Each structure stands twice: as C-alpha cells, then as structure tokens.
Amino acid sequence: MKHIEILIVGGGPxxxxxxxxxxxxxxxxxxxxxxxxxxGQLIKQTHMFFGSEKQYAGTRGIDISTILTDEIANxxxxxxxxxxxxxxxxxxxxxxxxxNHKYIKVKPERVIIATGASEKSLxxxxxxxxxxxxxxxxxxxxxxxxxxxGHNVLMxxxxxxxxxxxxxxxxxxxxxxAILDASPKIGGYLVHASKIRRMGIPILxxxxxxxxxxxxxxxxxxxxxxxERWQPIPGSEKEFDVDVMCVSVGLSPLxxxxxxxxxxxxxxxxxGGYVPLRTEHLRTTNPQxxxxxxxxxxxxxxxxxxxGHLAGLAAAKSIGYEHPEFERVxxxxxxxxxxxxxxxxxxxxxxxxxxxxxxxxxx
Amino acid sequence: MDPKTIICxxxxxTLEEVRQAISDGYTTFDEIKRVLRTGMGxxxxxxxxxxxxxxxxxxxxxxxxxxxxGRKRPPVNAVSLGAIAEGEDHxxxx
Numbered sequence: 001m002k003h004i005e006i007l008i009v010g011g012g013p014x015x016x017x018x019x020x021x022x023x024x025x026x027x028x029x030x031x032x033x034x035x036x037x038x039x040g041q042l043i044k045q046t047h048m049f050f051g052s053e054k055q056y057a058g059t060r061g062i063d064i065s066t067i068l069t070d071e072i073a074n075x076x077x078x079x080x081x082x083x084x085x086x087x088x089x090x091x092x093x094x095x096x097x098x099x100n101h102k103y104i105k106v107k108p109e110r111v112i113i114a115t116g117a118s119e120k121s122l123x124x125x126x127x128x129x130x131x132x133x134x135x136x137x138x139x140x141x142x143x144x145x146x147x148x149x150g151h152n153v154l155m156x157x158x159x160x161x162x163x164x165x166x167x168x169x170x171x172x173x174x175x176x177x178a179i180l181d182a183s184p185k186i187g188g189y190l191v192h193a194s195k196i197r198r199m200g201i202p203i204l205x206x207x208x209x210x211x212x213x214x215x216x217x218x219x220x221x222x223x224x225x226x227x228e229r230w231q232p233i234p235g236s237e238k239e240f241d242v243d244v245m246c247v248s249v250g251l252s253p254l255x256x257x258x259x260x261x262x263x264x265x266x267x268x269x270x271x272g273g274y275v276p277l278r279t280e281h282l283r284t285t286n287p288q289x290x291x292x293x294x295x296x297x298x299x300x301x302x303x304x305x306x307x308g309h310l311a312g313l314a315a316a317k318s319i320g321y322e323h324p325e326f327e328r329v330x331x332x333x334x335x336x337x338x339x340x341x342x343x344x345x346x347x348x349x350x351x352x353x354x355x356x357x358x359x360x361x362x363x
Numbered sequence: 364m365d366p367k368t369i370i371c372x373x374x375x376x377t378l379e380e381v382r383q384a385i386s387d388g389y390t391t392f393d394e395i396k397r398v399l400r401t402g403m404g405x406x407x408x409x410x411x412x413x414x415x416x417x418x419x420x421x422x423x424x425x426x427x428x429x430x431x432x433g434r435k436r437p438p439v440n441a442v443s444l445g446a447i448a449e450g451e452d453h454x455x456x457x
Contacts, residue, residue, distance in 0.1 A: 034440075088437030096450075098442045103450030118409045123378050125366035211366060252413055259435035267428045273413060274432055 004030045006315055007095060007108035009086045009257065012040020013301045014293025015114035016068040017308030018315075022112070023077035025316035025323040030106070031078055032097060034085040038072065039065030040116060042301060044139040047164055050189075054336055055302035062143075064301075089261040093288060110288055110315040113258055114308060117251035117272065117294040122156065125211040131218030135165045135248035142172055150244035154221045155179040157248035158203055160188035160300075165246060166196055177240045180207040180223055182230065182249075189345070210237060212245060221245055251298045258295070261286045270352030271297030279360045281314040282307060290315045297352050303340045309333050370418075371411040373404020381415055385422045392416060392433035402433065405441055 006022045008015045011033030019031045037043065045061025056064045072078050084099035095111065097104050119134040121127070133141075133149060135157070141147040153174055155166045158181035166176045179196065184206050186193045193203060210222040210232065225236035252273040259265055263276040263284040275297050276284040283290050292311040293304035310333050313323050323329060341349045368378040376399050389395050392402065392415055401415060402408030412432060420427045 085440045087440055087442055090437070096438070098438075098440070098446060101443065101446050103442065103446040105450065120413055121372075121410050123368050123370060123414050125368050128367070128369040128372060128375075213366075252409070254409070256407070256435040256439045259432075260437060260439075265432075267430070267432070269427075 001094070001105050001107050004028070004106050004108040005319060005321075006030070006110045006112065006312075007032065007106060008112045008114060008312075010040065010114035010116055010293070010295075011035075011038035011080070011082075012114060012116050012293065012304070013042055013064070013068070014116070014295075014304040014308040014311075015040070015112070016065075016072060017305045018112045018114055018290075018292050018312035019078050019308075020068065020071050020075070021309040021312030021323070021329075022316040022321075023075045023312075025313060025326075026321040027077065027316040027319065029078045030081060030108070031072065032081045032084045032086055034083070036082050038069045038080065038082070041136070041139075042068075044136070044143045045301070046143050046168065049302060051300075051302040051340060052336070055305055055340070057302075061301065064305075068305075086257060089257050089289075091262070108288075109319050110290065111261075112290045112292055112308075112311050112315055113255075113295055114292045114304075114311075115254040115257065115295045116304075117253050117298055119247070120250045120252050120272075122209060122247050122249050124209045126213060126218075129212050129214055129218050130216070131214065131243050132212060132245045132247065135161050135246050138165055138169070138244070138246045142168060148172060148174060149246075150242075151175060152177055152240075152242045153244040153246055154209075154223075154240050154242045155246045155248065156209055157181060157250070158186045158188055158193065158205065159248060159250065160192060162246070162248035163188040163192035163196055165248065166201060167192065167199075169246075170196075170199055170201070174244075176201050177242055178223075179203045180209070181205050182208045182226060208232070209245070218243055218245055251294060253295045253298065255295055258284060258289065258291070261289050263289060266356060268297065268352045268355045270348040271356065275352075275356055277356055277358045279358055281360065282311040283314065283318075283360075285358070287318075297349070297356065299349055300340070303337060303349075306333050306337045306340065310337070370414050371399070371401040371404065373406050373410075374400040376401050376411070378414075378418070381418055382422065385419055390419055390423050391431055392419070393431070395419075396433060407435075407439060408433070 005028040042061040042065035210224040213220045224232040290311040292307040396402040
C-alpha cells in the first residue's frame, strides 16, 4: 500500500486550491477526481466571478479552472488521479478507490475531503418526466456540450444558480417563461435578478410546482401560489407551456465519506444538510480529516477556493510542512473568507458556522 | 395512469409508498430503506434522503435536526465485484 502524505478527494475549486497550498508547503499530494478532467463545476461556469481580485473576480469560471489546473500540472508535489472515485474510508484509515475498474487501497497521513455537493430534487406529480432537469444538467448540456436543452423553460428556484442559468438560457436563445421560488424573497443576488427582470422574465416568489403534464415528455407545468404557512392557495394555479423544467432548489453536501470516517456530523439547515463539525482550521473531529468547500456547507466557489487554500496549509502544517510564509498567507486567506461572508448576503453562512464550528481543543 | 410523484428514482418509489411506510410505523430512514429499498440504488440516497427525511419530520413532528440520516456504508459508489476481487493486485505503487 502506497504511503501518501495528503490525499485530496475532489478536483473542484476547493480541492484544486487545497492541492496547490499543500504542495507549496512541501507536502506530497495525491488529488483524486472522478471525472476525466479537473475543475468540477468551474468548467460549466461561463460567467465572470464576483468577489475580489484575489478570488479571480472578473474572470470566467472556466478560465479560473484553467489557471488552477495549470498550476497543478506544474507542481512536482502533486500527483493527479483522474477517472478515480473514492469508495470508502475505513476505521483503520485505509481508503479505497476505483480507477478504470481497478480497486486501489491507500493509507494517507491526512485527507482533505472536497467532494462538493449534489442537487436537491423536488416532489410533485410526474416529476420523473423527460424534460425535467436539474440546473447542473442544463449547464452541462449547454455550456460543456453546446446542446440546447429545449425551447421553453420554467426555472424552479431563484437562488444564484437559478438566476445565472436562466440568463445563460436566454443568451443561448432559449425562452425562459418564468422563474419560481417558494420562499417570499429572491435568494440570489439582486444584480442577477434585476438583469433578468429587465429582459422581461417574471420572477414569481411564494410559488411552487403543483404538477407536470405531457404525453411522452413535458408539455405543461402547473404552478401555484403559497400562503404564509407555505400552503397552496386554491384558485391561484397558473399553467405554463414548457418543454423543459429546470429544478434549482438548492444543494446538499456530499458528506457520506465523512460519516464513514466517524466525523461528528450535524444537520445544519443553513448549510443544506449534514455537515461535519469543524475547527477554525477546517479539521473535523477525526484529526486526520480536513474539509474544504461545499461538503462543509453550501456556499460559493469563491469561498470554496479560499477554504481549499486554508485546509491545504493547515493539513500540511499538521504533518510538519509549514508554508514558508505561513503566518502571512494564513491570515490573508482568513481575512478573505471573512470579507466574502460579511454583510447581509453572508447572514446564513455565519448562522450555519455558529452551529458547526467547534473549538480546536475539543478534538 | 395516475401521475406519480417519484421520491426514489433508482427504485421508482412514490411519495404515496413512503407515506404509507411512515404511517405503518417505519419512522427512520434506515427502516424505510429496508422495507422500500430507497437509498439502496445507484445514487445511494443522494436524491431521496432529503425528501424522505422531510416527510418523516412532517408526519412525526420531529424536527429534521433530530432525525437520524441512517448508516452510510461503503462503497459510496457502485463498483464491480470483479474489481474488488482483483484488488489485492492493485495496491497503489508508484
């Protein structure tokens, strides 16, 4: 069994940055990615990022992926395993993975879990009908493969993903009939919502899907308004003729490996599901295991990258590899994270963190 | 045919079946998994778990924070038995 210093699970924004910072600290890193390419969701993101320059604001997600991937390719300390899926973490610290039908066992000194998240689904009659997609699938079709998902779309969910994908659909010449959200307020940034409203797309808050209909695939969707107790208001039904419904109702952390590793887990609504308790250094209650990005709580790619750097630095330091400028960069990344989570938009993240953060001494 | 609300896409389990199981007294995710197979398909519960936990919470009145999400057994992804059987030869060597 190969001795590995730091194993990083997931080659998205968090995993890539974790690999870069751990390698810069001097640790030998193995980065495992289940797809044939690195970048995770970044490669679907054709829009320019917000935030500050340090998180590549003004650069498109796909170009950020290229910048980070090039840096990984140039590092002697990083070995990348593509097409490889981590299957399990066992009590003795052995981790199994599969690559091209080969079953491989490794025993790393430290593990950084950066598996990201999966899309939540919605329960309504005929929700398995062809034409009903998750927002991730629509982005994959359009932005990776250049395939139009359909002609007329109903977008369910007015968070940032729902808003951005709606805009991209309109740019691709697809008609977005309306955007729904069950909550009374638009979840995404107002700047995205305003851009969409100016294009004439209605954003219906306090609305949900009642049912989908069609012969062989989606033809109509019926929506309904909700009252203050989230109950459908009779008589408020509206029907839309759409061949695509794009469901973008949030993400849920992909935290199964952390359950297996014995990390203490907690359901935190603000973070989208079950997340591990973690110290300010992103260490879980299993001292060998660190986290970065959406697996620790649903946030943005910008903060996932910063967390990746922090986890990479901290995990490396814990096995004796201290970054030459550790103090300076560690403080800087923490300040970036604080800035990203400041203000009203970061309220729910700070609320989630107050439930999931534990003191360093207690683990 | 009546429109179905699918909760588990892997095993085609409907909302009605999940609600029936809960009212039959199967009020944890693992119990429902054992009677309906939800969470045992290729997605390993990633799609159905949040929906099922919500139904359990609504029907039992227990807040979702206090529900048990069940055991997350290895492997988290499908792997062929052949690959595991040959695994002895594939311990990672550089």
